[in-house]
Amino acid sequence: MDDGGGGRLEVIAGPMFAGKTEELVRRVHRARIARRGVLVVGHALDTRSGPGRVASHSGLELPSRSVRSAQEVPGLVEAGTELVAVDEAQFFGPELVDVVTALADAGLVVVVAGLSVTFDGRPFAPLPALMAVAESVTKLTAVCAVCGRDAAFHVRLGGVRAGRPGGDADALAPAAGHVGGTESYEARCRRHRAG
Template sequence: MLRHSEIIETHRSGWVEVIVGSMFSGKTEELIRRLKRAQIAKLKVEIFKPKIDVRYSDSDVVSHDSTAIRSTPVDAAENLLMLASGNDVVGIDEAQFFDSNLVRVCNQLANQGVRVIVAGLDMDFQGNPFGPMPQLLAMAEYVSKVHAICVKCGGLAQFSHRVVKNQDLVVLGEKDEYEPLCRNCYLEVTKQK
């Protein structure tokens, strides 16, 4: 008969970590840092991104400061289950662009003993919760909220203000399309006070 300590040693526990914030807050940079540390620890690591994210590279995950890591682009969250098989750590970038199945997929991977690290925008350009992110935040064991610097006042920014005239929910972009703003500057610019 196994003792309690022997059961713990034979059962690998997984979990979900979520890194959220506005654009230019360092979410992808932090994701890459955690994944590279897992690689140094000789863990089997795989990273995924949505197929629509081709801003810097068709295949690599690349941060705004040009730090990059090899990744696999996927078009639906369901595909992650097959592609992530056999890994110790799974990274998912730009999670807000995935479908709602991402929450179930992350839970299933964690239940199978995988450490799942997810990065994404918590709010869209209108300040509303974005895609599957609210549910991921609710079910994650660990949450890290990172902040950019407001380009207007220098305070902590949590809003991704779109500076181009386009009302589509998803507009891939960089500094020409978005700027990070704090609450007060966002409200002033969008006149929502």
């Protein structure tokens, strides 16, 4: 670590299916090519790819350390770690803000990816706070499953089915990136986020 002058916080935010993890993986690969020490952290609650790896919907993946709370992250930083990548930041809660701020203050490059909105379209902590204190914010959109426009939101299909107009069977098909349990989600634009 240096005197802290090189530290920075980079946030990658957006709805589901926006390619956030893919962008995180891309930045980690670049850092590895530059021979920087990299630590990749996922949350134990993220069961999408199993413990010990961070995976994108398109199949890119990285080995990672799984933790149960933000407070565990600093303990994983070793001598030589220069970049810390945190995926699925929404699992970590508000405590993540102070933790990654301290790491960036100490001279590390911290890249955090996570959902900026809940499935009902509200700001999803801690992403709004992380975006406020970051040097760089990359806000990604997905593609609306109904009309193809830029999608800043995602919906849980069970939640929109009742209110949808008829004749839109495509919107009820299982999402390609089915996540967890029996629910499925789709990316939606502003116009199509409500049933």
